[in-house]
Amino acid sequence: MNDLFSRREAVKWGTLTVGGLTLFGMTACFDKKKDKTAQPAATEPVAKPAANTAPSGDPLIALDHASAKGLKYAHDGSTVDAALKVEKSGVAGADQSCLNCQFYKPVDGKDYGKCQLIPVPGKHVAAKGWCVTWAKKA
Numbered sequence: 001m002n003d004l005f006s007r008r009e010a011v012k013w014g015t016l017t018v019g020g021l022t023l024f025g026m027t028a029c030f031d032k033k034k035d036k037t038a039q040p041a042a043t044e045p046v047a048k049p050a051a052n053t054a055p056s057g058d059p060l061i062a063l064d065h066a067s068a069k070g071l072k073y074a075h076d077g078s079t080v081d082a083a084l085k086v087e088k089s090g091v092a093g094a095d096q097s098c099l100n101c102q103f104y105k106p107v108d109g110k111d112y113g114k115c116q117l118i119p120v121p122g123k124h125v126a127a128k129g130w131c132v133t134w135a136k137k138a
């Protein structure tokens with residue numbers, strides 16, 4: 001009897017094991033199908049447009065914007081430390097401004113324009129602005 005019981009138990013556990021493995025296999029299969037349809041996880045953060053904290057309606061680039069900060073840009077070049085504004089191409093630091101910089105493209109009728117080195121959509125630099133990459137207009 002004990003022997004019979006053992007066989008029954010063995011059959012029962014064998015069935016459960018086979019059933020379990022089958023279920024496990026199906027689950028793994030479904031997981032694979034699920035993985036194929038799932039969107040890949042982003043490995044790198046999506047570049048968001050840089051924040052522009054300039055007041056609404058102000059067309060100038062915010063001074064704390066990474067592009068402006070990196071170039072030490074100032075809306076008013078006359079406020080920049082003279083030690084930073086060195087003579088370039090025969091133009092004294094005091095005479096340098098975005099207006100006479102080769103990277104400046106003025107906006108008609110405005111005292112500001114686009115800077116090729118600060119290509120932020122909708123944002124501009126002041127004609128009287130200045131940054132460390134100033135270069136004499138050709």
Ligand code: SF4
Binds near residue numbers: 097103129130135
């Ligand atoms: S590169 Fe020229 S136009 Fe651009 S911020 Fe500097 S000085 Fe102004």
